[in-house]
Amino acid sequence: MENFNYYNPVQVLFGKGQIAKIGKLIPEDNKIMLTYGGGSIKRNGVREQVMQALQGRRVVEFGGIEPNPRYETLMKAVETTRQEKIDFLLAVGGGSVIDGTKFIAAAARFRGGDPWEILSREARVDDALPLAAVLTLPATGTEMNSNSVITRESTREKLAFSSRHVFPRFSVLDPETTYSLPRRQVANGVIDAFVHVMEQYYTPGGDPVQDRLAEGILRTLVELGPALVNDPPEYHSRATFTWTATLALNGLIACGVPQDWSTHHIGHELTALRGLDHGVTLAIVLPGVMQATAESRRRKLLQYAGRVWNIDPARPDAGALAIARTEAFFQELGVATRLSDYSIGAETIDLIMERFRERGYAQLGGIDDVNTGNAREILLSRL
Amino acid sequence: MENFNYYNPVQVLFGKGQIAKIGKLIPEDNKIMLTYGGGSIKRNGVREQVMQALQGRRVVEFGGIEPNPRYETLMKAVETTRQEKIDFLLAVGGGSVIDGTKFIAAAARFRGGDPWEILSREARVDDALPLAAVLTLPATGTEMNSNSVITRESTREKLAFSSRHVFPRFSVLDPETTYSLPRRQVANGVIDAFVHVMEQYYTPGGDPVQDRLAEGILRTLVELGPALVNDPPEYHSRATFTWTATLALNGLIACGVPQDWSTHHIGHELTALRGLDHGVTLAIVLPGVMQATAESRRRKLLQYAGRVWNIDPARPDAGALAIARTEAFFQELGVATRLSDYSIGAETIDLIMERFRERGYAQLGGIDDVNTGNAREILLSRL
Numbered sequence: 001m002e003n004f005n006y007y008n009p010v011q012v013l014f015g016k017g018q019i020a021k022i023g024k025l026i027p028e029d030n031k032i033m034l035t036y037g038g039g040s041i042k043r044n045g046v047r048e049q050v051m052q053a054l055q056g057r058r059v060v061e062f063g064g065i066e067p068n069p070r071y072e073t074l075m076k077a078v079e080t081t082r083q084e085k086i087d088f089l090l091a092v093g094g095g096s097v098i099d100g101t102k103f104i105a106a107a108a109r110f111r112g113g114d115p116w117e118i119l120s121r122e123a124r125v126d127d128a129l130p131l132a133a134v135l136t137l138p139a140t141g142t143e144m145n146s147n148s149v150i151t152r153e154s155t156r157e158k159l160a161f162s163s164r165h166v167f168p169r170f171s172v173l174d175p176e177t178t179y180s181l182p183r184r185q186v187a188n189g190v191i192d193a194f195v196h197v198m199e200q201y202y203t204p205g206g207d208p209v210q211d212r213l214a215e216g217i218l219r220t221l222v223e224l225g226p227a228l229v230n231d232p233p234e235y236h237s238r239a240t241f242t243w244t245a246t247l248a249l250n251g252l253i254a255c256g257v258p259q260d261w262s263t264h265h266i267g268h269e270l271t272a273l274r275g276l277d278h279g280v281t282l283a284i285v286l287p288g289v290m291q292a293t294a295e296s297r298r299r300k301l302l303q304y305a306g307r308v309w310n311i312d313p314a315r316p317d318a319g320a321l322a323i324a325r326t327e328a329f330f331q332e333l334g335v336a337t338r339l340s341d342y343s344i345g346a347e348t349i350d351l352i353m354e355r356f357r358e359r360g361y362a363q364l365g366g367i368d369d370v371n372t373g374n375a376r377e378i379l380l381s382r383l
Numbered sequence: 384m385e386n387f388n389y390y391n392p393v394q395v396l397f398g399k400g401q402i403a404k405i406g407k408l409i410p411e412d413n414k415i416m417l418t419y420g421g422g423s424i425k426r427n428g429v430r431e432q433v434m435q436a437l438q439g440r441r442v443v444e445f446g447g448i449e450p451n452p453r454y455e456t457l458m459k460a461v462e463t464t465r466q467e468k469i470d471f472l473l474a475v476g477g478g479s480v481i482d483g484t485k486f487i488a489a490a491a492r493f494r495g496g497d498p499w500e501i502l503s504r505e506a507r508v509d510d511a512l513p514l515a516a517v518l519t520l521p522a523t524g525t526e527m528n529s530n531s532v533i534t535r536e537s538t539r540e541k542l543a544f545s546s547r548h549v550f551p552r553f554s555v556l557d558p559e560t561t562y563s564l565p566r567r568q569v570a571n572g573v574i575d576a577f578v579h580v581m582e583q584y585y586t587p588g589g590d591p592v593q594d595r596l597a598e599g600i601l602r603t604l605v606e607l608g609p610a611l612v613n614d615p616p617e618y619h620s621r622a623t624f625t626w627t628a629t630l631a632l633n634g635l636i637a638c639g640v641p642q643d644w645s646t647h648h649i650g651h652e653l654t655a656l657r658g659l660d661h662g663v664t665l666a667i668v669l670p671g672v673m674q675a676t677a678e679s680r681r682r683k684l685l686q687y688a689g690r691v692w693n694i695d696p697a698r699p700d701a702g703a704l705a706i707a708r709t710e711a712f713f714q715e716l717g718v719a720t721r722l723s724d725y726s727i728g729a730e731t732i733d734l735i736m737e738r739f740r741e742r743g744y745a746q747l748g749g750i751d752d753v754n755t756g757n758a759r760e761i762l763l764s765r766l
Contacts, residue, residue: 001558001622003398008391014639015386175384207619208607209627212599220592236590239384243639244592252635256397256626 001207001256008251010144011170014243016235018172019049019134022090023057025170026132030087031058035077035101037065037093044180046136050092060084065093068151068158068271068278069100071116074107078115081108081129088130091168094137094185095192095278102148102166105129118161119150125163133171137181138242139189139279141196141249143171151272158272173246175238183229186241187333188279190225193245194218194329195263195282197253202290202304203367204297205258214253215307220244222308222329229333262365263289266375269352274344283330283337288378289370290323296369339383349379384590384639391634393527394553397626399618401555402432402517405473406440408553409515413470414441418460418484420448420476427563429519433475443467448476451534451541451654451661452483454499457490461498464491464512471513474551477520477568478575485531485549488512501544502533508546516554520564521625522572522662524579524632526554534655541655556629558621566612569624570716571662573608576628577601577712578646578665580636585673585687586750587680588641597636598690603627605691605712612716645748646672649758652735657727666713666720671761672753673706679752722766732762 013021026032032054034047041047051059062077080086081104091101105128107115117123135143142148146167151158178186201214221244228241247253266289267281276284294301302313305322312318330337339345356364356372363371370378396404409415415437417430424430434442445460463469464487474484488511490498500506518526525531529550534541561569584597604627611624630636649672650664659667677684685696688705695701713720722728739747739755746754753761 001398001619001626003401005394005396007394011388011390012638013388015384018386207626208623209600209603209630212603213596213630216595216599217592220595224591236384239639240591243384243590247592247596255395256622 001210002205002258004255006251006255007164008144008167010168010250012144012173012246013170014173015239016174016176018174019046020053022050022132022134022170022172023053023055026057026088026090031060031085032088032090033060033062033077033081033084033086035065035089035091035093035097035104036061036063037067037097039063040180041092041136044136044177046092046134046177050090050134060086065097065100067096069096069103071103071119071150071152072154074100074103074150075115077104078107086129088132090132090134092134092136094135095140095142098133098135098142098168099140099148099150101131101133102128102142103150103161105131105166106161106163116152119152119159122161125161125165128163128165130169131166133168134177135171135173135242136177137185137189138173138178138245139192141193141246143168143173144246144250147249149268156272158268173242175235175242178238178242179233183334184277187229187335188277189245190221190228190241190333191279191283191330191335193248194221195286196248197221198286199261199263199365200254200257200259202297202300203258203260204300204369206300207256210253210255210257211303215304217244217247217253218308225329226332258367260289260365260367260370262367262370265364266352266379269355270344270348273351274342274348276342280335280342283335284339284382285378287323287327287337288382290326291381292374292378293369294319294323337382339379345383346380349376352379384593385588385641387638389634389638390547391527391550393551393633395527395556395629396553397556398622399557399559401557402429403436405433405515405517405553405555406436406438409440409471409473414443414468415471415473416443416445416460416464416467416469418448418472418474418476418480418487419444419446420450420480422446423563424475424519427519427560429475429517429560433473433517443469448480448483450479452479452486454486454502454533454535455537457483457486457533458498460487461490469512471515473515473517475517475519477518478523478525481516481518481525481551482523482531482533484514484516485511485525486533486544488514488549489544489546499535502535502542505544508544508548511546511548513552514549516551517560518554518556518625519560520568520572521556521561521628522575524576524629526551526556527629527633532651539655541651556625558618558625561621561625562616566717567660570612570718571660572628573604573611573624573716574662574666574713574718576631577604578669579631581669582644582646582748583637583640583642585680585683586641586643587683587752589683590639593636593638593640594686598687600627600630600636601691608712609715641750643672643748643750643753645750645753648747649735649762652738653727653731656731656734657725659725663718663725666718667722667765668761670706670710670720671765673709674764675757675761676752677702677706722762728766729763732759735762
């Protein structure tokens with residue numbers, strides 16, 4: 001096991017009826033800005049629950065945070081926090097709303113110049129407005145980590161930052177808030193969580209207990225995924241899914257093991273350039289990354305085949321079969337896994353490679369065997 | 384999944400050389416009290432590493448905290464914190480030293496009367512001295528939770544308390560500090576961690592992903608245990624063991640599932656009355672609890688048989704076999720699992736039952752099927 005430093009102070013309130021408790025967790029005298037997205041929280045009753053829990057409190061609303069939250073929109077929210085003298089941000093929504101709110105929190109107290117540099121130059125975040133979250137879409141894990149991914153529309157860039165100052169003070173995970181999600185968003189959420197785990201597990205390294213935790217999460221998603229997407233919502237499976245997506249990226253399974261974020265890295269370009277759903281990009285890219293690394297990560301690929309898919313690792317085709325099963329799993333969730341399914345061709349691949357070159361990238365996700373040398377080949381294999 | 388509230392702000396610094404970083408994590412102006420046990424940290428060089436990391440700082444030492452830390456000793460330490468105007472407690476040792484230091488921290492700032500009531504009446508802990516830990520014995524998980532178990536010698540009682548004020552600010556887990564542990568303590572640690580997981584997993588309830596995490600930790604201990612105890616210390620397996628013991632009781636696998644702490648509960652009485660090692664008491668009691676609940680928890684017993692021991696759950700003797708394998712595993716670690724192996728007979732069982740009656744207990748660990756009605760039978764089956 002490699003050395004690590006683990007710290008995650010997010011308080012998780014999980015289950016039915018937990019939204020009612022949020023009033024007590026935000027300091028009495030704080031002026032709160034409630035942030036949300038396209039307004040689904042108004043239709044599904046979540047906003048009403050939140051407002052009821054905050055009755056008698058000073059609350060300002062900022063809606064309209066986009067999927068793949070835009071820098072331009074978030075900077076307007078930063079302006080509002082200043083005009084309204086906001087003390088506390090409460091994000092109500094999915095990964096985009098929470099990620100966007102993390103950026104608002106950091107940018108509102110950023111004194112180091114242009115807040116864009118938090119994303120473009122990893123400018124240091126020394127402070128942030130306190131924030132919390134009410135999660136409505138299990139997928140990204142942002143409700144229990146310190147990461148955020150933001151898109152700049154004007155330059156079509158999708159970039160990430162991380163700071164311990166943007167850990168949510170608390171996050172409410174009520175599985176019932178997911179009942180109104182469209183099928184497509186549930187499928188994307190399952191894929192996002194699955195790929196998060198793979199990026200912390202499917203590497204040349206690992207550790208016995210960390211591998212077991214990762215495999216446990218993967219198996220749960222494999223066993224639960226199709227019913228989550230195809231059946232009417234039901235509390236227990238939605239609860240397991242909600243917590244599983246959080247576990248997939250709350251820092252725990254990353255402890256002491258190598259990581260390879262190349263699937264996300266490449267996927268972000270497909271979203272930034274062609275507007276594909278985040279989950280869809282991962283379903284397209286992961287099988288290509290697995291194929292390209294099947295030799296360099298052979299031991300782990302066979303372990304994955306055996307433990308996640310019950311494929312006999314002694315079979316000569318065990319590795320290939322495990323990759324095929326992974327892709328078939330995404331398809332079973334209703335997600336097409338080829339670039340051509342989305343009318344994306346070689347010219348987009350050229351554009352991505354050009355961007356990697358411009359930014360001076362060599363390896364793409366943390367491990368040498370996925371790099372700008374084989375990224376084109378990976379993407380071509382996914383046409 | 385049941386509702387839950389998870390919060391764990393302990394920063395974990397894991398790996399070789401991490402002790403050197405502790406100086407930076409304790410506020411510069413704080414006067415530190417270093418707490419430890421019987422002095423093994425002087426012989427194995429850990430104290431020297433700690434003192435080097437604290438060079439130039441004001442440090443007072445308080446040694447002599449016993450295995451099963453005694454209230455009487457700890458109250459002397461509380462006195463020292465007052466006389467010396469201590470700001471920060473640094474526990475260097477195993478579970479007893481860290482548990483004891485948590486009690487010192489809480490008692491030093493307890494304003495509600497006699498600090499014994501923190502243990503005897505669950506008196507509320509509203510404040511505590513800040514504390515941190517350097518762990519030298521993986522076993523109890525106390526380095527990453529808010530629990531503490533204390534023994535009062537004068538009345539032979541062993542009682543627990545829990546408060547979010549006694550979470551360590553940070554804990555250093557350096558697997559190399561475990562190299563000098565006697566074989567017996569390693570075996571006890573493996574058993575302690577194993578039983579912690581069982582008490583959060585082997586119940587009539589559960590959740591798909593939480594079960595997978597628990598099973599992953601159990602399998603890791605099963606695969607690693609015998610070599611940990613029998614072979615010379617080696618970094619990777621000690622590292623996995625260290626982290627596994629922490630995962631077993633840092634609150635994570637308890638999220639959303641029922642728990643049954645009856646094995647610990649009964650075991651504590653054996654330690655308090657007869658001085659048995661904590662791990663030994665668990666190895667004795669757990670097979671009895673499993674046997675007594677084999678029918679009421681049949682579904683989970685068969686799942687455990689299949690997933691942890693690769694026993695075909697369709698076998699008519701699958702449950703019995705899983706219990707036998709569990710007991711054999713403890714024996715393989717060099718721990719005898721019968722009361723008679725320790726010259727303990729029916730009179731001690733009578734004494735334990737008498738104590739449960741005096742305290743007015745009904746169920747013993749959180750689930751109805753282990754209670755004062757069948758505790759005698761459980762213990763008699765372990766003679």
